[in-house]
Amino acid sequence: MHFHLPHHYSLTHIVEQVRDVMKQYKNEKESEAHQIFRRAGGHQPKGLPQITNPDEETVPGIEHPGSTGVIYCSDRAMANGFSYSSSHEWANLGQGAPEVGPIPEAPERPNTVSLPLESLEYAPTTGVKALREAVANLYNYTYRQGKASQYTYENVCIVPGGRAGLSRVAAVIGDVYTSYQVPDYTAYDQVLSAFKRLVPVPTTLDPKDKYSLNIEQTKKDIRSQGLAVVLASNPRNPTGQVIKGNELKELVSLSREGTTIILDEFYSWYIYPEHDSDYGKSVSSAAYVDDVNEESDSVVIIDGLTKNWRLPGWRVCWVIGPKNLITALSQSGSFLDGGANHPLQLAAIPLLDPLHVQQEKLALQKHFKSKRDHVLARLKKLHLDVDVPPNSTFYVWLNLEKLPPPLNNGLVRTAQTFGSVNSQTALYRPSLKNY
Ligand SMILES: Cc1ncc(COP(=O)(O)O)c(C=O)c1O
Numbered sequence: 001m002h003f004h005l006p007h008h009y010s011l012t013h014i015v016e017q018v019r020d021v022m023k024q025y026k027n028e029k030e031s032e033a034h035q036i037f038r039r040a041g042g043h044q045p046k047g048l049p050q051i052t053n054p055d056e057e058t059v060p061g062i063e064h065p066g067s068t069g070v071i072y073c074s075d076r077a078m079a080n081g082f083s084y085s086s087s088h089e090w091a092n093l094g095q096g097a098p099e100v101g102p103i104p105e106a107p108e109r110p111n112t113v114s115l116p117l118e119s120l121e122y123a124p125t126t127g128v129k130a131l132r133e134a135v136a137n138l139y140n141y142t143y144r145q146g147k148a149s150q151y152t153y154e155n156v157c158i159v160p161g162g163r164a165g166l167s168r169v170a171a172v173i174g175d176v177y178t179s180y181q182v183p184d185y186t187a188y189d190q191v192l193s194a195f196k197r198l199v200p201v202p203t204t205l206d207p208k209d210k211y212s213l214n215i216e217q218t219k220k221d222i223r224s225q226g227l228a229v230v231l232a233s234n235p236r237n238p239t240g241q242v243i244k245g246n247e248l249k250e251l252v253s254l255s256r257e258g259t260t261i262i263l264d265e266f267y268s269w270y271i272y273p274e275h276d277s278d279y280g281k282s283v284s285s286a287a288y289v290d291d292v293n294e295e296s297d298s299v300v301i302i303d304g305l306t307k308n309w310r311l312p313g314w315r316v317c318w319v320i321g322p323k324n325l326i327t328a329l330s331q332s333g334s335f336l337d338g339g340a341n342h343p344l345q346l347a348a349i350p351l352l353d354p355l356h357v358q359q360e361k362l363a364l365q366k367h368f369k370s371k372r373d374h375v376l377a378r379l380k381k382l383h384l385d386v387d388v389p390p391n392s393t394f395y396v397w398l399n400l401e402k403l404p405p406p407l408n409n410g411l412v413r414t415a416q417t418f419g420s421v422n423s424q425t426a427l428y429r430p431s432l433k434n435y
Pocket of ligand 1: 096161162163164185233237264266304306312315317
């Protein structure tokens with residue numbers, strides 16, 4: 001838990017936060033799973049006095065930042081006997097990777113990469129120009145047909161993965177309040193905290209809003225808390241909710257009132273339509289930006305091959321925004337990561353062809369919708385009620401409160417994924433008490 005206390009927070013607010021932490025802290029002491037969690041490097045509660053484990057900090061000046069949930073769960077599963085050879089005994093309820101193999105009606109999976117001599121060089125930190133052009137073209141074709149203002153390669157920065165893109169963006173955010181919501185993609189908390197200039201401000205989503213970003217509340221927060229930047233995934237990991245149409249338009253319009261809106265659109269194709277005619281549609285804020293180069297239209301989009309193209313191993317992703325942002329990202333890339341893999345950037349170019357994309361998108365939506373429906377039906381049979389069924393992403397936000405202890409404690413109340421329901425990695429074996 002974090003304390004981020006902008007100056008204008010009231011005393012009551014602070015007292016409430018302290019009470020929350022104390023309540024959680026007391027309950028944690030009764031939970032073996034929490035104690036195991038706390039013993040792992042970097043997992044001491046923040047905002048409370050740090051209890052130093054003498055065995056833990058062995059390298060002078062080095063602190064563990066804490067692992068993301070998925071990595072921690074995998075480590076604990078391995079400590080309890082999980083291995084890839086025993087994977088058939090386990091069920092994977094926590095991994096956030098898509099199925100990478102062939103799926104019905106999708107184009108063949110790429111299986112060769114060529115290595116022309118030029119690809120042995122560093123790629124530019126903004127990426128290979130032809131790929132940047134292909135990204136701009138895809139967004140114009142999909143979301144901006146008929147609009148006067150069109151993206152060009154200068155609005156695109158290729159980055160070595162989504163998290164690298166987020167880090168590059170976070171590294172160029174100044175000394176301002178930057179808000180994200182809980183729950184959202186778990187890496188935001190750590191990425192934003194790693195860059196010490198900006199002040200991360202977590203806000204909570206309301207179950208009454210189906211854990212969707214409440215635009216009216218966001219407007220109020222911008223005004224009352226002085227938020228300069230708002231970061232959100234849309235569609236949202238882990239709640240499986242998407243903001244689209246007028247609501248998304250309104251969110252984008254906040255950028256014209258002086259707030260930079262960063263939208264992580266990694267699941268933009270994972271939308272599950274109710275009507276057959278809606279298959280093949282995806283969602284992006286790119287459709288609602290007025291002028292792609294006006295800094296007053298400051299919408300930053302992050303996406304890439306990781307989820308939509310089901311190629312997480314390629315580490316080829318992109319950030320789209322006004323030209324002035326792209327030049328800043330080129331600079332942060334030059335000291336953070338040095339640019340994305342050159343040969344795979346070249347190999348990615350044909351994958352961005354709009355006709356290829358359409359085929360991938362249709363196949364993906366049909367396949368993952370059937371996975372979602374399968375998991376929801378199985379959960380129902382298990383009497384595990386899903387209060388907010390997902391309309392997008394490959395997650396189910398499931399409350400396990402009603403399970404018998406210790407399965408109902410905070411550590412196993414988590415997002416479940418159906419992206420890898422048939423895959424070999426696994427994180428949970430019912431016979432285990434706590435892991
Ligand atoms: C919302 C969201 N953004 C970004 C990423 C990470 O992308 P990458 O694996 O390319 O770093 C993920 C992966 O789980 C995600 O869920």
